[in-house]
Amino acid sequence: xxxxxxxxxxxxxxxxxxxxxxxQEIHSGEFFTLLGPSGCGKTTLLRMIAGLELQDxxxxxxxxxxxxxxxxxxxxxxxxxxxxxxxxxxxxxxxxAFGLRSRKVPGPEVDKRVKKTLEMLELGQMTxxxxxxxxxxxxxxxxxxxxxxxxxxxxxxDEPMSALDAKLRAQVQVELRRLQQKLGxxxxxxxxxQDEALVVSDRIAVMKDGKIIQFxxxxxxxxxxxxxxxxxxxxTANLIEGTYHDGQFHTELGIFELEKPPSWKKGLIAIRPExxxxxxxxxxxxxxxxxxxxxxxRGTNLDLWLSPGPIRLRTSTYKNIQIGxxxxxxxxxxxxxxxxx
Amino acid sequence: MRxxxxxxxxxxxxxxxxxxIPLLSVAFFSVNDTKYGMVWKGFTLDWxxxxxxxxxxxxxxxxTLVLAIVSTIVSTLLGTILAxxxxxxxxxxxxxxxxxxxxxxxxxxxxxIFAAAMxxxxxxxxxxxxxxEPGLLNMIIAHITFxxxxxxxxxRSRLVSIGKEVEEAARDLYAxxxxxxxxxxxxxxxxxxxxxxxxxxxxxxxxxxxxxxxxGPDSVTLPLYIYAxxxxxxxxxxxxxxxxxxxVTIIMVICMERFTRKVNIK
Ligand SMILES: Nc1ncnc2c1ncn2[C@@H]1O[C@H](COP(=O)(O)OP(=O)(O)O)[C@@H](O)[C@H]1O
Ligand SMILES: [Mg+2]
Numbered sequence: 001x002x003x004x005x006x007x008x009x010x011x012x013x014x015x016x017x018x019x020x021x022x023x024q025e026i027h028s029g030e031f032f033t034l035l036g037p038s039g040c041g042k043t044t045l046l047r048m049i050a051g052l053e054l055q056d057x058x059x060x061x062x063x064x065x066x067x068x069x070x071x072x073x074x075x076x077x078x079x080x081x082x083x084x085x086x087x088x089x090x091x092x093x094x095x096x097a098f099g100l101r102s103r104k105v106p107g108p109e110v111d112k113r114v115k116k117t118l119e120m121l122e123l124g125q126m127t128x129x130x131x132x133x134x135x136x137x138x139x140x141x142x143x144x145x146x147x148x149x150x151x152x153x154x155x156x157x158d159e160p161m162s163a164l165d166a167k168l169r170a171q172v173q174v175e176l177r178r179l180q181q182k183l184g185x186x187x188x189x190x191x192x193x194q195d196e197a198l199v200v201s202d203r204i205a206v207m208k209d210g211k212i213i214q215f216x217x218x219x220x221x222x223x224x225x226x227x228x229x230x231x232x233x234x235x236t237a238n239l240i241e242g243t244y245h246d247g248q249f250h251t252e253l254g255i256f257e258l259e260k261p262p263s264w265k266k267g268l269i270a271i272r273p274e275x276x277x278x279x280x281x282x283x284x285x286x287x288x289x290x291x292x293x294x295x296x297x298r299g300t301n302l303d304l305w306l307s308p309g310p311i312r313l314r315t316s317t318y319k320n321i322q323i324g325x326x327x328x329x330x331x332x333x334x335x336x337x338x339x340x341x
Numbered sequence: 342m343r344x345x346x347x348x349x350x351x352x353x354x355x356x357x358x359x360x361x362i363p364l365l366s367v368a369f370f371s372v373n374d375t376k377y378g379m380v381w382k383g384f385t386l387d388w389x390x391x392x393x394x395x396x397x398x399x400x401x402x403x404x405t406l407v408l409a410i411v412s413t414i415v416s417t418l419l420g421t422i423l424a425x426x427x428x429x430x431x432x433x434x435x436x437x438x439x440x441x442x443x444x445x446x447x448x449x450x451x452x453x454i455f456a457a458a459m460x461x462x463x464x465x466x467x468x469x470x471x472x473x474e475p476g477l478l479n480m481i482i483a484h485i486t487f488x489x490x491x492x493x494x495x496x497r498s499r500l501v502s503i504g505k506e507v508e509e510a511a512r513d514l515y516a517x518x519x520x521x522x523x524x525x526x527x528x529x530x531x532x533x534x535x536x537x538x539x540x541x542x543x544x545x546x547x548x549x550x551x552x553x554x555x556x557g558p559d560s561v562t563l564p565l566y567i568y569a570x571x572x573x574x575x576x577x578x579x580x581x582x583x584x585x586x587x588x589v590t591i592i593m594v595i596c597m598e599r600f601t602r603k604v605n606i607k
Contacts, residue, residue: 052509072512085510089528099514102524146514 002028002063004049004154004186009058011044011210018044019055020210026154026188027202028063031180033189035197036207037233042190043082045207046156049188051075062153078147079156083163084139086131092118092142093127099150117149120179136163137172148183157189161196173199194234198222206230225270227341237270238311239339253308256286259333268339273303273314275335278321283330292325364587371580388581398582401566404477408552408562409545412484417538419485420492425526427493428500429508444497447490456554459483463555476557483555484545491544492537499533532601539597543590 004026011019019041026032034042047053049060051072060068067075078099087095093114094101100110118124121141131139140160147155160176161169177200180187191197197204198218205215206229214226225231228239242251243266249256256269279287294305301316311329321327374385392398427440447455459479466473473479503526511525527534549564556565563586570579 050513052513072509073515073517077513079510079513081506081510083506085506087507087510087525087529098511098516098524102511102514102516102520150514 003030004063004188005059005061006045006049007059007061009045009048009060010056011041011048011053012056017210019048022058022210022212024205024212024215026186028186029184030202031177031187031189031200033191033197033201033204034207035191035194035204035233038192040207041210042192042207043158046079046158046188046190049154050077050079050156052079076150076153077156078150078152080140080143080147080158080160082158082160084131084143086139086142086146088131091128091130092123092134095131095142096145096149098146113149117145121145121148137168140164140172148185152185154186154188157187159191160189161191161193169196176200198234206233224337225339227339228268228270231270231337231339235272236312237272237337238276238309240269240271242266242269253311254286254288256331256336257333258336258338260338262338263340270337270339271331271335272337273312274301274316275331276311276313277330277332278313278315279328279330282328283332285333286331286336288329288331290327290329292321292323292327295321295323367580367587368584370577371584373577376577388577389585391578392581392585395578397561398563398566401561401563404560405546405562405564408477408480408484408560409542412481412488412545413538413542415481416485416488416541417492417534420489420537420541421496421530421534423489423493424496424500425530428497429505444490444493447487448494452548452550455487456483456551459486459551460554474557475555475560477560479555479557480552480560480562483551484548487551488541488544492534492541495537495540496530496533499530499536503529536597536601539593539600543593543597546586546593547590
């Protein structure tokens with residue numbers, strides 16, 4: 001069996017349940033992301049996979065082999081730490097070579113593998129420098145090289161971009177995604193940044209209070225959030241409360257038609273701001289008459305607040321809209337996400 | 342505001358003068374070409390030369406060095422091991438404050454109490470073996486006892502500033518305990534260990550109280566010799582000796598300062 005399996009993992013600190021009953025399969029070669037707010041147990045889960053922390057209960061299986069009780073040095077798993085944790089007394093070459101030297105890999109092979117990895121991450125010119133002489137972005141790549149040179153079966157990354165500025169971060173996300181696809185290695189990333197998760201991942205697991213509450217492809221978790229938390233954590237959502245009867249969803253804003261009947265009588269639907277269209281004429285389904293109360297110009301798009309609601313709307317193909325204008329909102333049934341929890 | 346600044350500056354200068362006048366006057370009389378009196382009679386290095394012809398002083402200097410070097414080596418070793426053990430062992434949280442207290446006690450206890458306790462302890466040990474008659478061995482053991490706490494404190498603060506993440510990274514990169522210690526912990530800890538050793542060495546060099554209570558007739562050190570000599574009569578030779586000891590201490594302190602600054606910049 002390939003990949004990594006987590007079965008019933010629990011970890012408690014004092015009376016804090018840091019990780020609670022997590023069972024998750026991570027496929028071989030996929031970019032898997034643990035996404036959740038700070039303090040939800042992401043780092044703790046990652047550390048248990050690395051073998052740096054011992055779980056209270058549960059089983060971890062790597063490529064069909066149980067590694068639950070193995071210490072970190074016996075697991076073919078490497079980590080990129082949040083603070084990078086580079087060795088300040090070693091130069092870049094020796095930092096990257098560390099994992100090979102500690103396993104007594106012969107010198108010439110160390111040379112070859114370290115050089116190759118440094119070239120791949122465009123650090124070829126830096127070998128003689130020390131971590132404190134490098135920029136944040138370069139140190140981040142050194143941390144990546146130091147882990148990747150060992151060809152781990154799983155690479156763990158704990159918020160590796162949190163120390164980078166926004167512009168660099170966006171660039172590094174794309175590079176990290178490309179790197180993972182080129183290598184075809186299993187990556188598990190921890191982040192609290194939903195954009196980052198959407199950009200890099202094959203699959204995302206959304207965590208809250210130590211539990212995984214939803215997992216799936218970026219499209220699945222973004223477009224079909226299971227509950228209010230996921231809908232709001234991944235971007236913004238208009239949440240509309242109401243009751244379902246006679247084949248229709250009745251709310252304060254009006255009556256909506258849904259694609260599929262929900263499993264409940266009373267509940268929530270979510271519509272993302274960019275899913276709503278503005279129309280001059282009344283749409284044949286789910287049309288709502290609303291007034292623009294606030295506008296924010298963002299260059300690539302325009303954010304509107306409308307009453308009743310308030311409803312948030314984001315559009316990139318706007319015409320001349322003014323505050324106070326009355327418009328028709330088109331919320332087509334296929335654009336409406338039904339929250340099932 | 343200006344006036345207050347002026348006042349502060351003047352006070353500071355006066356304090357400096359107050360602190361250094363006694364030391365400077367000792368240095369001054371150590372090169373004054375007269376045996377008695379307070380009047381300048383010309384420059385001489387005779388008193389320094391005479392020092393090196395005085396068998397007792399040379400013997401005391403030898404004792405001081407042996408005591409300082411041996412006790413520093415042993416206490417640096419013990420203090421480092423103690424610090425690593427205290428910081429890296431997963432003690433329960435309650436235990437931590439107790440350990441902290443235990444480590445700080447020898448540092449804050451007055452020397453005289455510590456020395457008296459040593460006398461009692463060696464009294465017991467003497468009943469077991471005649472090895473523990475007052476003398477150099479007792480002095481070395483006593484010095485090690487208080488130096489170890491100082492070394493452990495310095496090394497521990499360095500350990501804390503290194504943090505645990507680098508060591509976790511090393512373990513994640515397949516380092517076993519020996520490899521981790523040799524390639525990561527000790528190299529990173531070295532500035533702390535050296536600073537601790539230098540502190541221990543200076544403390545031993547200058548110690549009077551604890552040496553006084555544990556020394557035997559044959560193990561007089563320089564501080565003890567100076568004390569005994571001053572009680573008889575203060576000669577320029579003693580001034581010369583004091584000045585030398587002072588200079589060695591100052592050099593040690595400057596080295597320590599330089600060293601820690603260099604490490605901090607790095
Ligand atoms: N070593 C520890 N001792 C006590 N509590 C801890 C420890 N590590 C983590 N926790 C607690 O466990 C919870 C999850 O922490 P963590 O896994 O670091 O969250 P995240 O990485 O998602 O921000 C938090 O409530 C945190 O306070
Ligand atoms: Mg974390």
